[in-house]
Amino acid sequence: MxxxxxxxxxxVGAAVVKELLEHGHSVxxxxxxxxxxxxxxxxxxxxxxxxxxxxxxxxxxVADADGVIHLGFLHDFAxxxxxxxxxxxAIDAIGAALEGSQRPLLVTAGVALVAPGQLATxxxxxxxxxxxxxxxxxxxxxxxxxxxxxxxxxxxAPSVHGMGDHGFVPMLADVARKQGFAGFVGAGENRxxxxxxxxxxxxxxxxxxxxDIGARYHAVSEEGVPFxxxxxxxxxxxxLPVRSIPREDAAAYFGWLAGFAGSDMPASSEETRRxxxxxxxxxxxxxxxxxxxYL
Numbered sequence: 001m002x003x004x005x006x007x008x009x010x011x012v013g014a015a016v017v018k019e020l021l022e023h024g025h026s027v028x029x030x031x032x033x034x035x036x037x038x039x040x041x042x043x044x045x046x047x048x049x050x051x052x053x054x055x056x057x058x059x060x061x062v063a064d065a066d067g068v069i070h071l072g073f074l075h076d077f078a079x080x081x082x083x084x085x086x087x088x089x090a091i092d093a094i095g096a097a098l099e100g101s102q103r104p105l106l107v108t109a110g111v112a113l114v115a116p117g118q119l120a121t122x123x124x125x126x127x128x129x130x131x132x133x134x135x136x137x138x139x140x141x142x143x144x145x146x147x148x149x150x151x152x153x154x155x156x157a158p159s160v161h162g163m164g165d166h167g168f169v170p171m172l173a174d175v176a177r178k179q180g181f182a183g184f185v186g187a188g189e190n191r192x193x194x195x196x197x198x199x200x201x202x203x204x205x206x207x208x209x210x211x212d213i214g215a216r217y218h219a220v221s222e223e224g225v226p227f228x229x230x231x232x233x234x235x236x237x238x239x240l241p242v243r244s245i246p247r248e249d250a251a252a253y254f255g256w257l258a259g260f261a262g263s264d265m266p267a268s269s270e271e272t273r274r275x276x277x278x279x280x281x282x283x284x285x286x287x288x289x290x291x292x293x294y295l
Contacts, residue, residue: 002026003193003208004061006090007047007071007108009036011103011167012160015201016069017043023205028061030072055093062097067104067208070094077256081134088136091160095144095151104150109137109215110194111155111218112260119223120267122216138216145214152208152215157193157267158260159230160219161199161288168260169285173234173295174256182235183261184228184247190226190264202235206228206276217272221280224266233289 003020007013008029017040018244027045030052031037037047050057052072062068070091074083098105113133114120126138129189131281137153144151159168195203207217219244228242233243250258272278288294 001066001210001293002028002064003069004028004030004065004066005069006022006058006061006072007073009039010071010162010199011162011164012156012200013071014039014043014160015197016204017045017073019198019201019205020022021045025205027081028064029221030057030061036246051091058090058093059097060093065103068094068098068104069204069208071108073108074087074104084134084136086091088140090138091140091144092214095140095147095149096164098149098151099144099147102140102156103154104211105143105144105207106204106211107137109141109152109153109155110135110158111220112158112263112265114155114265114267118266120218120265122218123270142214150213152207152211152213152217154204154217155211156200157195157220157222158265158287159192159194159225160197161194161285162197162282163291163294164200165288169230169234169289170295171257172230172261175257175281176231176234176238176240179242179253182231182238183243185233185245185247185250185262187205187229188226188228188244190227190232190262192227192230193220193265193267194222194225195219196288197284198222199280203276203278205274206278210276213273213274218267218269219272220267222284223268223281224264225285227261228284232290233286234295237289237295
């Protein structure tokens with residue numbers, strides 16, 4: 001299968017490219033910059049120059065593909081709503097190019113806010129778009145499915161870890177460095193799901209090869225790591241004390257991360273494992289964070 005991937009040079013995308021190539025597929029990756037193009041080529045993939053805003057480049061990538069994986073997202077948290085609109089328009093453009101072909105499309109979403117305080121399963125549908133969380137990935141995918149596009153969703157855990165991680169855990173480490181200690185909210189018993197990026201990459205491949213239209217797959221290897229354990233690993237790695245923070249002081253410590261840091265968002269991948277035969281095998285989040293050089 002020849003696969004077109006947006007976000008191919010990214011932390012997860014590069015692992016997906018490698019996974020696909022190692023299993024006999026060929027890949028074309030979307031690249032916005034010279035550096036991204038070089039990174040994609042070094043992985044052994046072809047390049048389409050363009051961006052999520054450039055829908056002509058998306059259509060060029062789709063034209064020669066047997067399947068598409070949409071991993072690209074503009075992670076500009078200062079203008080998150082605008083990034084979500086950009087994402088929706090890109091999904092719409094890709095879907096329109098695939099319409100009527102039965103070629104598969106995997107769209108990336110998140111599991112973090114699917115069912116706060118409860119165990120999120122694949123059966124739980126997406127929440128309506130709202131000002132608190134305006135990301136429209138799943139709603140846009142559902143609209144494509146209604147038009148007959150063979151689209152499905154991969155929900156990533158909030159912590160996708162591995163060497164080179166530049167996601168939430170390194171952001172929390174930066175906060176700890178600035179504040180002089182690693183913090184957690186209250187007792188820190190709120191849970192974060194996690195997945196290693198290589199395990200996530202295997203899931204993307206399996207979902208592309210075996211997935212069903214309209215399905216939701218959870219890239220979750222650990223259902224819920226207690227946040228105090230994450231803070232503890234960060235403190236140990238940085239040689240900083242670890243402290244509890246009253247909930248009312250969380251915003252002052254974490255800044256815009258406070259909502260995530262205090263959220264309880266466990267998630268299951270039992271159905272994903274059953275239908276795709278996916279078996280995570282990489283090391284867990286805490287072991288990774290404690291590894292030499294991670295932070």
